[in-house]
Amino acid sequence: MSYGMDTSNSRPLDVSIIGIGQTQVAEHWSVSLRHLALKAIQAALADAGVKKVGALYVGNMTAGTLSHQQHLGAMLADFAGLRGVEAVTIEAAEASGGAAVRQAVLAVQSGVVDLAMAVGVEKVTDMVGSSATMAQTNSMDADYESVHGITAAALGALLMRRYMHEHGVGLADFAGFSVNAHANAEGNPFAMYRRAISVDTYLQAPLVADPVNLFDSAPAGDGAAAVIVCRTERARDMVPHPVRVAASALATDAPAVHDRRDPLYLAAANLAAGRAYMAAGIGPDQLNLLELHDSFTVMVALQLEAAGFAPRGGGWILAGNGDIARQGRIPISTHGGLKARGDAGGATGVYQLVEVVQQLRGTAGRCQVPDPHWGMALNLGGAGGTAVAHVLERLV
Amino acid sequence: MSYGMDTSNSRPLDVSIIGIGQTQVAEHWSVSLRHLALKAIQAALADAGVKKVGALYVGNMTAGTLSHQQHLGAMLADFAGLRGVEAVTIEAAEASGGAAVRQAVLAVQSGVVDLAMAVGVEKVTDMVGSSATMAQTNSMDADYESVHGITAAALGALLMRRYMHEHGVGLADFAGFSVNAHANAEGNPFAMYRRAISVDTYLQAPLVADPVNLFDSAPAGDGAAAVIVCRTERARDMVPHPVRVAASALATDAPAVHDRRDPLYLAAANLAAGRAYMAAGIGPDQLNLLELHDSFTVMVALQLEAAGFAPRGGGWILAGNGDIARQGRIPISTHGGLKARGDAGGATGVYQLVEVVQQLRGTAGRCQVPDPHWGMALNLGGAGGTAVAHVLERLV
Amino acid sequence: MELTRHWRLHNQRYSLVGEQCDRCGARLFPPRDVCPECAEPAQELFTFSGRGQVYSYSTVYSAPEGYQEYAPYSVALVQLEEGPMVTAQLTDLGDDKPEIGMPVEMVTRRLRADGDQGVIVYGYKFRKHVKDII
């Protein structure tokens, strides 16, 4: 499997996560964007046992269009009692959260910033209906995709139908991804939907954009999550259970699916995961869990292929062979994934890392994977135009 | 003068600028956002003599609202022939460009990225009229400022009127800032308006939001600018005239003017400039030029005060005493500033650095300040909610 | 449609409900939950009197989408008598010209009509305060 030749992003890191915080993903009608972010920020500060950070990186995608609010760095720093602190927004579509964590990691690695926080926040219910649908299309090519009335669900559907055609698989073959995610979410108090579903429920779900149905796609919700990072040496002094950032990598591909050489190949995910494995000094076989970007079931299959868990065209097999279950070879969506924890847009990448940290700390409760040492988070923007991979390691 | 106590952002840097590129600031009706960015990117690559970079940081503010296009990292990387490369957008309102440069500097300083590019791009003419006016308000507090129909010009006006009231100065006392900027722009082929103006022209200009008139405010235009940074040691091998990034600092304040203890005090600019002086080991007296964020003449006075060139309430005096001229104590807006080079929104901070580099290389042509060694760029977001300061040094 | 965003701010827009810091006593508007003076939680509600004076003022001629029908209109920074400053429009000025220091009081007016989806937003504006008749 080729992960590309570029090794520029594979230097060893000396950074660990010392604090995490999150809100439930939900339709938080009564909570504003700044209040949502505040909850996650305060939870992470309390978890790390610190009052301040040296820099705040905000991962967000839709506030400019749905809440008429940009300049979130200054706004959230001020609102959270951190006035004066370095703070900016990082945007990479739905990969904004993972990208914000990466900037926090780079800032600490540079030696310039001591404690850095990444907060992912998305407030999708400030507008509803067709305006909200349109905001989601901002991650596509406005001139050559969105103008044709394409939606995120339609892009997922175009990939899913072609995948089914090329690899001779049916709708039922994807059911396991959705069933697994919903089963896992039962144990996650921060999940949007905490109810297991059956294969029949999946198969009978209403169409969103054929062949994508309601349970192939992920429900959008408001949410915020935060992580705090610092140098590993300092982390060991500060908290009982720091989690090391063994690797951080971000790669891109053409944002428009039609511009890719092979639409069924997630080149950015392959590059990011490959660089992350190299930097961490492990391969996919060593990973004990994977939080991936399960915005659509077909995207799960494609990511499993891009990240080395299945050959091309073989990702769908993991939906049915037990591999992705909590006790399986590579547990995925262990807290429900986007499908059941909920899709909090640009906050997703931070949620994923919060969940991997919970797993590696052994505090994932009913979501706990048995005794994990390595975990990876893979966060996608758009239909894979950006991919961010972080490999975390439990420090013993 | 107090620059605050935080020294976390003042570690020494080992980063230099090896390439610059820019387009004219103008109403580029026939050029799309991606083509604008491409021109600046290609110019910077050619200037540095490289084909690729390891990471691309895009500074942009309005593409999501005015062009329905986000995910610019992946889009511009792909469009510029850099497919696969790490690329994200950095947003800090009108300070997005300076913030993008800072991320490039941190990425290189971390050792993780070898060559990093920051490209600031803004395409404001994709929409016109009231929609465009509204997009500019996204840097304010949507719930407590924008909802009252406040515009950027009105905020400038509120500050200007109070400043005039507190310090007993009149409209004519600000004229020098505008006259200086327009005179300097005559020599800049990338400027939007290359015509000197007289004090009378300034005094007779139509009101935009009283007391702010057309020549107190900066004209919005489309534009893109780019810089490439790498480690200083490598820079010396690559190009004949690298310019060292002696300091980089970013600070925030409440984005809403009403939330600040003293609206006439730019706390973020003071913090950022102070940290930058500390890191560079110089004071304001050593600076040979300053590119500041002259979105409104009153903001020039406030920045001169915040950055140590005048006592509180004394910034306006520099408009009339010759200090800011090309041969003066602290030349400002040497290529025209926002006022005459044009205000390219979130690209501004990158334009400023391109201009400081031209000055320190001695290639500023008719804009050239005599034999400068140190230059600073001060880039503001909103009405000062974010401030980014970079101190550059000529390497000999 | 963005009904809920405006509905959430009902108490602020109609009644200037802010907060008071338990620790340092600072009165806060807009409410912000964390005191910017001492960084402690500040969630005790405090309703402002709505009286204050003009800190600065200007006029908007070129208005954003949703405000054009009202242009030109007067805007101001108003310092409330309890301390905080708010951004708002001045209204009911008649032939009066605003001036710095002018006493004002809060009134409820229409702020904007929300585009083609027609959500009308009401909230505070300030008018010249005429001394109470005792």
Add this chain to the structure above:
Amino acid sequence: MELTRHWRLHNQRYSLVGEQCDRCGARLFPPRDVCPECAEPAQELFTFSGRGQVYSYSTVYSAPEGYQEYAPYSVALVQLEEGPMVTAQLTDLGDDKPEIGMPVEMVTRRLRADGDQGVIVYGYKFRKHVKDII
């Protein structure tokens, strides 16, 4: 108002004008100035025939703002006979169901009406290609 953004794309929307790489001969649509295959400048114009086949297709039921009046509508990835793939709507289907591999040809249709400011955008869609009668 966003007239100019659409006007700029006139040659692409109405005539599928793309580019050809001087060096490797790759034909590019959308045009992109830098060849993604070999990273060389590619600015020689090349007009595509508009013929191709359906690579994949779907239906949009829940449409974005500006497209609701057309929903449900068929969308597709169309592989042009010269190589590139484009995203577009399928039109004039009548009782035909789209299928993968179906031959299609480009036609010009209304893409959207631009909100309350009424800019109507035209551009390419694809319809089933009936073999030429010779």
